[in-house]
Structures are given as structure tokens and as C-alpha cells.
Amino acid sequence: MTHRNTVELKNAMIETASKPAPVNRQLKIDALKKQQEAIRAKIAEIESRDNAQKRKEDTRLKVIIGAAVLADTALHPETRGGIVELLEKAITAPRDREFLKSKGWLQS
Numbered sequence: 373m374t375h376r377n378t379v380e381l382k383n384a385m386i387e388t389a390s391k392p393a394p395v396n397r398q399l400k401i402d403a404l405k406k407q408q409e410a411i412r413a414k415i416a417e418i419e420s421r422d423n424a425q426k427r428k429e430d431t432r433l434k435v436i437i438g439a440a441v442l443a444d445t446a447l448h449p450e451t452r453g454g455i456v457e458l459l460e461k462a463i464t465a466p467r468d469r470e471f472l473k474s475k476g477w478l479q480s
Contacts, residue, residue, distance in 0.1 A: 445452040459477055463469055472478040 441455060445455055456477060456479075459472060463472060463478070469478055
């Protein structure tokens with residue numbers, strides 16, 4: 373083998389070795405896509421838990437404030453008028469208005 377052939381052979385081997393095989397490339401891409409999907413699923417799970425916790429806290433806040441308002445109107449009947457006035461303005465959903473009427477909190 374001549375020196376020129378040896379150099380050409382080495383260059384060809386280096387060039388072949390430096391080019392990733394298309395199959396290996398696709399396998400890497402597929403693996404990265406799977407990782408991406410797993411990360412997206414994990415993010416969605418964490419966001420879902422966070423949203424559930426926010427809803428629980430919001431419900432708890434409403435229950436505590438509502439209980440305080442009900443307790444105060446039981447102790448101080450004069451505050452009931454202000455609460456009824458607030459309810460008349462703030463509660464617009466027919467279902468909620470009917471419920472409050474049935475409990476004696478709304479007149480109309």
C-alpha cells in the first residue's frame with residue numbers, strides 16, 4: 373500500500389467515524405423525545421397538584437370567612453342588613469339566589 377493510499381484510507385476512516393449513523397441519530401432523537409414527554413407529564417402533574425391546593429385553600433378561606441360572618445350576624449343582628457345588602461348586589465346566579473332565599477338571606 374502506498375503512502376497516498378494509506379492517507380486516503382485513514383481520512384476515509386476518520387470521516388466515516390465522525391459521521392453518526394442515521395439509525396443511531398434517530399435513536400437519540402427518539403430517546404430525547406421520550407424524555408421531553410416525561411418532563412412535560414411531570415410538569416403537568418405538579419401544576420395540577422398546585423392548582424388543586426389553590427382550590428382547597430380558596431374553599432377553606434370561603435368557609436372560614438362565611439362562618440365568621442354567620443357567627444357575627446347571630447351575635448349582632450344589626451350587621452345582618454349590611455350582609456343582605458352585599459348579597460343582593462354580589463350574588464347574581466339564579467341558583468345561588470334561590471338557595472339564599474330558601475335560607476332567608478334574600479327577599480327578592
